[in-house]
Amino acid sequence: MYKLCHQQQVDNACGFYAGHHMLVIAGSKNIRKPEDIVLSTGPLDDWALAGLRESLAKFIMSEVISSKGEFHHPTATY
Structure with missing residues (x-):
């Protein structure tokens, strides 16, 4: 089962959360299975x-x- 990332408040930072998660995923090139990617579960x-x-x-x-x-x-x- 896939882990859910932190659900931030709707404000002017929500795009930065999307950017942060894209950078984490892009930096996970050596990971073979998507469920092995570690995303933060708390607020940045x-x-x-x-x-x-x-x-x-x-x-x-x-x-x-x-x-x-x-x-x-x-x-x-x-």
Whole structure:
């Protein structure tokens, strides 16, 4: 049986929980069975949420906004 992840409150952090779980799953490349992936069952603390926000901001700045970024579109207006 699959384990349920923590059900957070509906607020502005819910997308960060989705992002956190995607990163955990993506980092579980060597796991053969989905039920062996370990997801947190409690709320993320403020440090974890801050780390996710910082990682996302760095990615946007370096890969989207920067003209040298892999996902930069030269005609985009920011």
